[in-house]
Amino acid sequence: MRKTSPTCLLLAPEDERLKALELIDLYLQGEALAEAEALINAGLGKFPNAPSFRLRRVRLLLESGKVSEARQSLQHLVSLPEPPAEALWLSARLLILEGNVEEAIADYQRFLMLTPSPPAIFFKELATAYAMGGDSQSSLEFFQRAIATDPSLAEAYADLGLVLESMGRIAEAESLHDEPYAQPNQIFRNLGEG
Secondary structure, three states: OOOOHHOOOOOOHHHHHHHHHHHHHHHHHOHHHHHHHHHHHHHHHHHHOOOHHHHHHHHHHHHOOHHHHEEEOOOOOOOOOOHHHHHHHHHHHHHHOOOOOOHHHHHHHHHHHOOOOOOOHHHHHHHHHHHHOOOOHHHHHHHHHHHHHHOOOOHHHHHHHHHHHHHHHHHHHHHOOOOOHHHHHHHHHHHHHH
16 A cells, blocks of 8 residues: 555545646745745746746746846736736836836726736726826826725825825825725724624
């Protein structure tokens, strides 16, 4: 009878792929870049047609400060007839770093068409891109969407305040100072009532 240790469990290929991706994400979040790179390379070897490992490679390259290599790796994914949504979001972020605001906005918009309910941070990034491009009205709209999606996203309030200030709406900008902190206080008040 063959003995197996808990670390040597056999998984179905799809489960193995998903678990590897989860582990890579944890490594990237924890800035364990060498471990992430080793697992990405193994994943690309085992699943060469899975764009998810290529996307993790792009994230790794960006985390490592290798912007030009990240752009080369990402270009293939973005040019596919049906690019992965995450590739478009990464491309937009990279374009912002490169100073290509108009192209970044186009990729953010393509991502938005593929993703019906993006996270608040996406709306904040798109709003920031519009602000960088000088479109205060669109910036205002997307900061408001970011806040509606996640009322606790403090940086969206701060950036919205800057946009309002640039539009000459000083009183509105100043009224936002305490907004992100009002939400948690309301939650604690409601807990005390129950």
